[in-house]
Amino acid sequence: MHFDVLTLFPEMFEGFFSSSILKRALDRELVTASVINFRDYSTNKHRTVDDTPYGGGGGMVLKPEPLFYAVEAITNEAAARPPVVMMSPQGTPYTQKKAEELAGYDRLILLCGHYEGFDERIREHLVDDEISIGDYVLTGGELPAMVLMDSVIRLIPGVLGNESSAEADSFSTGLLEYPQYTRPAEFRDWAVPDVLLSGNHKEIDQWRRRQSLLRTLERRPDLLEKQDLSEEERAWLSQQQKQRRES
Structure with missing residues (x-):
């Protein structure tokens, strides 16, 4: 499975991909990932990716051009564009069932927002799915994207080593997991x-x-x-x- 992560802060993902189960999955090529700074697809010399909202109001809004151009650049040779998933507090609440659905794809593109939000045309004409990891607001979509990837990657066959581990997890059966014990007795x-x-x-x-x-x-x-x-x-x-x- 391959992930394309569009973010303004690619350095945030360095530690995420360099340890534990995720690192082993990457090392064994069960998963691949590209972290792309969509500022590189800005259309002006100042590499601007945001602007003030029409109609006034606080904050800055992400412009459509950098994200559209970034997605088009990484999918220009794809036979069919993979799902583009926006991380947003306005999205559908994330569940284990959704993680299992996403794990069925070969490739996902994740959009990590920042500032006040996205130009609505990104939602209407670029995004296929919009996901929220909870009823609260974060400074950006990077942490939600990591949550999504962690929950999906562990479902890929071979990642955990013991496939029954994921099957018994809380929410996988629709219930919370039973108590676990180990030595000493x-x-x-x-x-x-x-x-x-x-x-x-x-x-x-x-x-x-x-x-x-x-x-x-x-x-x-x-x-x-x-x-x-x-x-x-x-x-x-x-x-x-x-x-x-x-x-």
Whole structure:
């Protein structure tokens, strides 16, 4: 998979791509990336990429020419232009389901904004998708772009090494992940649940499923509304709620 990142601050991505799982993915050529300063596609000698908004108002707005020319330059030989994704607080809230959808592409172009925002013609005529990582405003789209790439890259086969790791993550199943434990089996009188030491994989799977349901009920009950739960699971959750109210 290949990422083209259009940004005014390419140096922000140096550390992101030079460590941990992302570096290994790049080294093994499971992922490639180009970080492009779209100021290089400005149309004047001062390399201007922004201007004051028509109609007045505070802040500066990114001009259309540099971004259009940058995208056209990097896709001029492409048989079909890859999706252009704008990172913006006005975009659709980002979810694991969206990450899985984006992981199905061979190439993505990410637009990192800055200043007050984008000229609306960029949205209307250049962008295919607009994504927000939360209901808050950042100084630019670089951090959201890193979040998106991290969440997508880890889904690419071979990146994590163990494919089941991503499948069991929170939100991958629509639920929060169950509690995890490792050695030692006892630490400061806090013991690992006996079922995890039993070797009975059927019971372990049932325990993990129930713990996942319970944790989701406690922390993100809204997610349960979208789940197709069995009657047994609904009854078990109802019992857990009742016990908690009584305790």
